[in-house]
Amino acid sequence: MSTNSIRKIVKQDFELNTNAVQKINKILEISNHDSRNLIPILQDLQDEFNYLPEKIISHIAKELNVSEHHIYGVATFYSQFKFIKPGKHIIRVCMGTACHVLGAQSLLDKLSRDLKIDSGETTEDELFSLESVYCLGCCALAPVMLIDDEVYGSMTAAKVNKILRKYRKVDKPKQTKSGTGKK
Numbered sequence: 533m534s535t536n537s538i539r540k541i542v543k544q545d546f547e548l549n550t551n552a553v554q555k556i557n558k559i560l561e562i563s564n565h566d567s568r569n570l571i572p573i574l575q576d577l578q579d580e581f582n583y584l585p586e587k588i589i590s591h592i593a594k595e596l597n598v599s600e601h602h603i604y605g606v607a608t609f610y611s612q613f614k615f616i617k618p619g620k621h622i623i624r625v626c627m628g629t630a631c632h633v634l635g636a637q638s639l640l641d642k643l644s645r646d647l648k649i650d651s652g653e654t655t656e657d658e659l660f661s662l663e664s665v666y667c668l669g670c671c672a673l674a675p676v677m678l679i680d681d682e683v684y685g686s687m688t689a690a691k692v693n694k695i696l697r698k699y700r701k702v703d704k705p706k707q708t709k710s711g712t713g714k715k
Contacts, residue, residue, distance in 0.1 A: 546585035546617070555580050556588060560595055567596040570606055574613060583614040619654045619661035621699055623647075624678040627664045630671040639675050639687050640664055646696065659703055660696075 546552075559576045563569035573592065578584055584607060593600045607613040625631075625640045640651065643662055647655050654661045670676045673685025677692075684695060 546581075546587050548585075548587040548591060552581075552588075553591070556591055557595075560592065565595060567598045570596070570598075570603065571610070574603075574607055578613060583617050585617070586615075616652070616654050616661075617658065619658050620703060621659060621679055622661045622663065624663045624665045624668065625651075626666075626668040626670065626674070626676040626678070628667040628671065628674075630674040631668075631676055634674040635687075636675040638689075639677060639692065642689050642692055643677075646692070659700070 556577065559573060559580065562576070563573050573596075574584060577588055577592070581588065589600055589603050589607075593603055607615075623643060625636055625643065627636050627640070640662075644650055647660055647662060649655055649660075649662055651662050651664045665678075668676050668678055668683070670683055670685060673683065675685075675687045677684045677687050677695075679695070679699065684691065
C-alpha cells in the first residue's frame, strides 16, 4: 500500500453513530453473532456501507469476540473487500488479454497520472476511485474502461481526457454569491 493510500485511510472519518450501529447489529443478528460467518458478515457490511471502515472492524471484533487482526487477516485475503471509502465514480480498467494487448496498461497509467492516484485508491476530492480488473467481457471493444455502469470502448488518451472532463463538469460545486463552492 502506498503512502498516499495510508494517508487517505487515516484521513477518512467514518462516524459510528446510532444508525450505523443499528445496521451493523442487524447484520450480526442475521448471522447469529457467529464468527464462523465472518465472510458473509463482511460482505453484508460492505454492501451496506460501500467499504469496511476501521471503526466497523473494531465494533464487530468486540461483538464477535475475535481480534481485529483476525478480521483484517480474513478480509485482506479477498480482493473484494475495500478499506478505503470509494469515490462517487468508480473507474475500472480492464486488464484482460485483449485489453492488455491493445494498450490497457497505458490507459491505466494515464488515469493514474491524471487522477494522481494508484489503482485501488480514491482521489482527494472523493470524486473518483480507480481499479484494475481482469475481464469486463467486452473484448471486442478493447481496451475498455467502465465508469460506474457505463462502458467506454476503444479507449485512447484523448477519450480519457474528454470523459473525465464530463464527469468533473457534472460534479463541479455550484458557485454561490460569496464565491465559495457548495454542493
